[in-house]
Amino acid sequence: MASAPPSSSPDVEPSAPFLVNQRTEPDLEIFNWGECLEMNINNFFRTLLVVWLFVSFYVIEILYGPKNVWLGPNSSILVEPSSIFIKSLQVKELEESKPGLMLFGFSKSPSLDVYVNWSESRMFTISNSYKGWAYYLNQGTTLNISYNVKPQGSSVQLVVDEGIQEVSQSLLNNPTYRDTYWSWNLIQGSGLIELDINKSSSYYLAVANLQRKDVEVELDIDVRAVLYNTTSSFYNCTFSNGECTFNAMSLLGDYVVVTSPAPSQAQGVSIEDEWYIRFSYQPRWISYFIISVVVICFTLVAIHFSERLQPRTQLLANKDDDSSSTGSCNESFADDDADLEEFIGNEGEASKSNRGLCAICCDAPRDCFFLPCGHCVSCYQCGTKIEEAGGSCPICRRAVKKVKQIYKA
Known part of the structure; x- marks a missing residue:
């Protein structure tokens, strides 16, 4: 005979079962600062590794990438290759080799205290075009440009700009872009323009006539140039085969100066001569490898310790x-x-x-x-x-x- 089910106590009423609603909306989640901090630290060190890769690319391809420079007579240019990242520096003439170019190596930065005065005269006729000349001028150089434009009433544009080897006629036609040039002057008749160089760089002096009639221009350029003192150099090269190579040695720093000669009939150097040279750097790959390994190891160790130091739920x-x-x-x-x-x-x-x-x-x-x-x-x-x-x-x-x-x- 089946027994009757036990009766529940009248004093205690059993609670009815209920359904737990499993909601996963992010606004109901409890914010975990520990996990957030750990994620941020890990992302920081991974970002540090990526930044180093971009820095390496910048140093190799941009900062120490190949550079072309125009040198006129009586010029000198200073280059500072980092011996940590650069193994050697090669300087090569890109056009027909001309006499007089020299390369000097220094263990410390040479002084910029040699003053040279020289002048040049240029007479030419120009129509619907421009004529220009390249210079490399160091900080402290001054130029006095005397001009005479004929016939009377005619005018031309005299432009001096930094780092270019040509001028755009379309920009010269647009007055808005004339202010982008380092120096721009509309010259007519006779006059004098004085320029002070406050940055060592390549400069391009050009005279442009945008009219179709012939204009005769006479320029007298007096230059008080500042050159580097090369008497304390421990290495020199004469570009006998059109190129020179300098091996970086000192971890404290190396300095290279390339000079061009003054105009001289005895040396066969005229005021019209220009030297087009290229600076090429050979990277010291072992330095990039060592620094990359150090950055990677530091990142891994930092991530490991950041994970261990994070507070955890017991x-x-x-x-x-x-x-x-x-x-x-x-x-x-x-x-x-x-x-x-x-x-x-x-x-x-x-x-x-x-x-x-x-x-x-x-x-x-x-x-x-x-x-x-x-x-x-x-x-x-x-x-x-x-x-x-x-x-x-x-x-x-x-x-x-x-x-x-x-x-x-």
Whole structure:
């Protein structure tokens, strides 16, 4: 004979099971400053590695990439190759080799204190074109340009610009772009223009006539040039085969000066001579390799220590010790019980009697905790279902990766 089902106590009304809504909206997530800081530190060091790669590219291809320079008579140019990144410097004449070019090597920066005065006269007729000359002028050089334009009433443009070897007639026609030139003057009749060079660089002096009628121009250019003192050099090269190579040696720094001669009939150098040269740098690859290895090692070590130093949530020990398991759940998460009561909406004395029951089924005792958050809020059976469903912790909403059972005596 089947026995009648036991009647429930009239004093205690069993709580109805409820469904936990697993919401994953980002606005309900608890912001984890530790994870954010760890991510930022890791990204910083990875960014540092990428920045070093870009710096290496800039040094090799731009800062120490090949450079072409025009030199006129009585010129000198200083180059400072870094012996850390540069193994050697090659200077080569790109056009027909001319006599008089010299290369000097120094262990310290030479002084810019040699003053040379020279002048040149140029007479030419120009129509609907321009005529120009290249110079390399050091800081402190002064130019006095006297001009005479014929016939009376005619005018031409006198342009001095930095770093170019030609002028654009389209820009000369547009008054808006005339201010982009280092010096621009509309000259007519007779006059004098004084220019002070405040930066060592290549300069191009040009006279342009945009009209179709012939204009006769006479220029007298007086130059007070400043050159580098080459008396203390420890190396020199005469460009006998059209090129010179300087091997960087001193870790404290190397300096190279290339000079052109003054106009001289004895040496066969005229005022019209120009030297077109190229500076080519051979990288010291071992330096880039060593620095890259150091940066990579530093990045890896920094990431490793940043991960170890980040504060982590203390999880329950995976042991079958009854007192340890029970104590950990009760001591570590006692503060979470108040949040749990608010979560399930229980009030009054009934909620106090259900503190040790599963927050999901409200029937079995809490005998498990979630990883990685460590919250103890459900029975092992309900916790396993949450894990299999890919759910989240009802307290902190973090994804449940694993469920550990707590064994009680």
